Amino acid sequence: MSLGYIIKEGMAGLNRARLAAFTSIFSLFIAVLLLGVLTRVSYNAYEVGQSLKRSIxxxxxxxxxxxxxxxxxxxxxxxxxxxxxxxxxxxxxxxxxxxxxxxxxxxxxxxxxxxxxxxxxxxxxxxxxxxxxxxxxxxxxxxxxxxxxxNQQLLQMIEDRFRTFATAGVGLGLLILLAAVVLVFNTIRLTIYAKRGLIKAMKLVGATNTFIRRPFVVEGIMQGIIAGLLSIGVMYISFQYVLPHYVPQFGILEWPFGRWYYLCGAMLLLSMFMGFLGSQWAARRFIKKTSISE
Incomplete structure (x- = not known):
C-alpha cells in the first residue's frame, strides 16, 4: 500500500466526521496546552525549591x-x-x-x-x-x-510542599491524557462507523485488518499534529508576550533546560503519540468487529 494513499485517506477521515474531529483536536489542544503550562510551572517551582535548599x-x-x-x-x-x-x-x-x-x-x-x-x-x-x-x-x-x-523544619516544609505539588500535577496530567485519548478513540470510532460499508467491501476483496487500519491511525496522528502545533503557538505567545505584559511576574519563568524548543518539541511528540494511541486503540477494536456478513 502506497504512503500517498494512506495519507490521503487519513486526511479525508478528518472531513467525514468534522464535529467529532474538531472536538478531538480541541480536546487534545487543551490537554497538551495544560500539560505544557504545568510542566513549565513545575520546572520553575523545582528550581526555586532547589535554590532554597542550597541556601540552607x-x-x-x-x-x-x-x-x-x-x-x-x-x-x-x-x-x-x-x-x-x-x-x-x-x-x-x-x-x-x-x-x-x-x-x-x-x-x-x-x-x-x-x-x-x-x-x-x-x-x-x-x-x-x-x-x-x-x-x-x-x-x-x-x-x-x-x-x-x-533548619530542619524549613527544609521539611519545602520538600513536603514540592512533593504535594508534584503528586497533584502528575495526577492531573494523567487525567488530562486519559480524557484526550478517549476523545480521539471516539472520533476514530465514528469515522470507522461512517466507512463501515467500504471496510466490508475491502475485506471482501482480501484486504487485511492492518491494511485497513493504517489510514485511521494516520488520521489520529494528524489530529495530534494539529493540536500540538496549536498548543505550542498559544503557549509560546502567551508566556513570551501576553502574560508578561499584563503580569510582569510571569516574565521570570524560565523554559525547561533554558531553551523553548525542548518543551515545545516534547509537547508536539506527546500530542502525536496520544493521537496515535487513541486511533490505534479504536482501529484495532472496531475494524475487527466490522463483519463482512453484516
Missing amino acids: DVEVFLMDLDERTTRELSNKIDRSNLVQTVNYISKDSAATIFKQEFGAGGGSLAKLDFLPASFRVEIKPETEITKVDSLVQAIKNYRGVEEVKF
Whole structure:
C-alpha cells in the first residue's frame, strides 16, 4: 500500500466526521496546552525549591581546636557523599560577619571574643531531609564539635510542599491524557462507523485488518499534529508576550533546560503519540468487529 494513499485517506477521515474531529483536536489542544503550562510551572517551582535548599546550610560550631585537628575534622565531614562544600569560618571572620550583620552596635560585642570558629556545610540540593538529619546527628558526635545548627523544619516544609505539588500535577496530567485519548478513540470510532460499508467491501476483496487500519491511525496522528502545533503557538505567545505584559511576574519563568524548543518539541511528540494511541486503540477494536456478513 502506497504512503500517498494512506495519507490521503487519513486526511479525508478528518472531513467525514468534522464535529467529532474538531472536538478531538480541541480536546487534545487543551490537554497538551495544560500539560505544557504545568510542566513549565513545575520546572520553575523545582528550581526555586532547589535554590532554597542550597541556601540552607548546616552550621557546625567548634571548640577551641588546633589547626591540625580542625583540618582533620573538616576532611572527615567533607568525605560524606551528602556534602557539597565545607567552608571554615575562623573566630576573626565570625566577628567580622557579626559586625556586618548587626552594625555599629555589634562591634563592642564582637570584641568580647565569644564567637566560636565554625564550619558552614553546604548540602547537595537533591539530598533527602532524613539523610541530612542523620548526617547532623553523626556530626554532633564528632570530637571537637560543640553544637550543630540546622533548619530542619524549613527544609521539611519545602520538600513536603514540592512533593504535594508534584503528586497533584502528575495526577492531573494523567487525567488530562486519559480524557484526550478517549476523545480521539471516539472520533476514530465514528469515522470507522461512517466507512463501515467500504471496510466490508475491502475485506471482501482480501484486504487485511492492518491494511485497513493504517489510514485511521494516520488520521489520529494528524489530529495530534494539529493540536500540538496549536498548543505550542498559544503557549509560546502567551508566556513570551501576553502574560508578561499584563503580569510582569510571569516574565521570570524560565523554559525547561533554558531553551523553548525542548518543551515545545516534547509537547508536539506527546500530542502525536496520544493521537496515535487513541486511533490505534479504536482501529484495532472496531475494524475487527466490522463483519463482512453484516
